[in-house]
Amino acid sequence: MWLLNTASLALELVQNPDDCTYAVLSHTWERGEVTFQEIADLEQAREKPxxxxxxxxxxLAQERGINYAWVDTCCIDKSSSAELTEAINSMFRWYKDSANSRGDKISLQLWLSEITGIDPEVLRNSDVLPTVSVARRMSWAAMRVTSRLEDRVYCLFGIFDVYLTLIYGEGLxxxxxxxxxxAQDNNDLSLLAWTSSRNEQEHRGVFARSPIEFKRCxxxxxxxxxxxxxxxxxxxxKGFHIRAALxxxxxDFLMSLQCVDSSIQQAEGADGIIAIRVIRTAHGYVRRGSDRLVIVSRSNLQLGNPVPxxxxxxxxxxxxxxxxxxxxxxxxxxxxxxSSFGCAITKWPYHLWDPDTNSFLxxxxxxxxxxxxxxxTGSKDNPRPKKSPISYRASSPIPSAQEGNVSDTETILNTRKDYGVRLGPILSQARHFSTYVVVFGLEAPEQTRTSGDIPEWKPLKPWAAIYGKAHQMLFSQLESEECRHGFPHGLNQIRDLLRVRSSGRVLPKTLSFNPTWHRRWRNDPFVDESQIQLSLSAGIMEHSLMGMFRLVLTVHTKN
Incomplete structure (x- = not known):
């Protein structure tokens, strides 16, 4: 430990500081402080405020017969991260062990509570500190000002009982x-109950950027x-991971933080539960509307199945x-x-399907x-099965609707390992089964030039096409990918196979077929006179919150 010789004002390295008496300066930093390197040259140091x-x-130390003094501005070699970390982690103990006290938390609790916002109960007994929510503890430091941005963080180590390596220059x-x-040491979700001062950024991550964002907590x-x-x-x-009921x-979604704001009472007298808004993206979730929290009464909080x-x-x-x-x-x-037929739809890429908005991300x-x-699918005597209790046949648990699978109360559900869903009707005398594929996507429009020879970019364009078994190359590609991977990894190969962008031809948007019926007990198919038509449309939606593109598949019967 470096100490100042109170007679010569020179730094001395003391190996066992507990064996000597030294004075400690408690002060507020200001501009022009003398550093560890500068105190070695007293002539230069005297020029600084x-x-x-x-x-x-x-x-003052000399007057009291004390030979050493410690001042944090010049007795810590801040070029050594190890020394700096040790000093800051020990500083609280050094001040606490002071022989001459100007006051303590008990005698000054009213002033301290008014200035810092810290509960008087905590000032009287620091053992209750872990029972105080993380958000509330953060609020005590919301208005704290330090000369170094990082010190606003490092001064919080004690109240959260965490110790980190000090890295000056890392900023936020x-x-x-x-x-x-x-988060690694405490499962208190109030850590996420911060609010930004203004909604200058529509989407944010899970963590606050400054203690001031906890000032309302x-x-x-x-x-x-x-x-x-x-x-x-x-x-x-990936960041912050939790299984939560949304x-x-x-x-978007509300995610409960399992905490309440005691200053807000709902009309029915129940404490309001704090929640934040999150929205799903292609890679997970992000926080939305971070300038405010949502207060939900317990009766209005619908808890579904937890999702990752x-x-x-x-x-x-x-x-x-x-x-x-x-x-x-x-x-x-x-x-x-x-139509009177049942339709079961399996969607790929599965992880980009959002069942809550019926959209692909x-x-x-x-x-x-x-x-x-x-x-x-359909049956001749009973083309659309009556609404009756479902019997499930599955080799593995059926995923929840929130995880992206569709359950139809009019059909029997069979679940494969890849959670693709096939739905078949309750059979009567004769049945029909056929499969079709819709391929869709986005493409960039052709680049055009303006008068200034600057490229003008236009919005992406949607495209879509529908195919039946007659397109043997497409179905062969699908079956090959499905056998190897359980779902078509090769969507780019399928896109290239259809030559959507380069062919210039009109993509098929309609398909018609006459149902071929198979009796239940006899393998003698017969063709119905009625005709089933599938029509597909893809376009751009105006002023929609759900998405820019709309894909509509219509199935109807033509007699």
């Missing part, structure tokens, strides 16, 4: 690291009801704009079945390609 407090400290990343450390408390199971979460290379709301939610730690303004563009390029799918990728496999 901060030298006067060092000199006066040593004089220091606060992100602190929140990561808290002075009344946040964790739910005390032991029946409410505390949710486990963790940090991964509630659909106004085009991954939210990045932070999102830049540029990334937020790209997310907005990607969400606008969603493909909304609609099925209009006007394209991420604005100009070569995006999607595929719908349509199984049309």
């Amino acid at each position: 901060g030298f006067s407090k060092i000199k006066r400290t040593c004089e 990343n220091a606060f992100i690291r602190l929140q990561e450390a808290i 002075g009344s946040v408390q964790r739910i005390k009801d032991p029946a409410v199971k505390r949710t486990e979460f963790s940090m991964t290379n 509630n659909r709301s106004e085009g 939610v991954d939210i990045p730690k932070d999102i830049s303004l540029a990334e937020s704009r790209l997310i907005k563009i990607g969400l606008a390029h969603r493909f909304v799918f609609e099925l209009e079945n006007k 394209t991420d604005g990728y100009e070569n995006f390609t999607g595929l719908l496999k349509i199984d049309i």
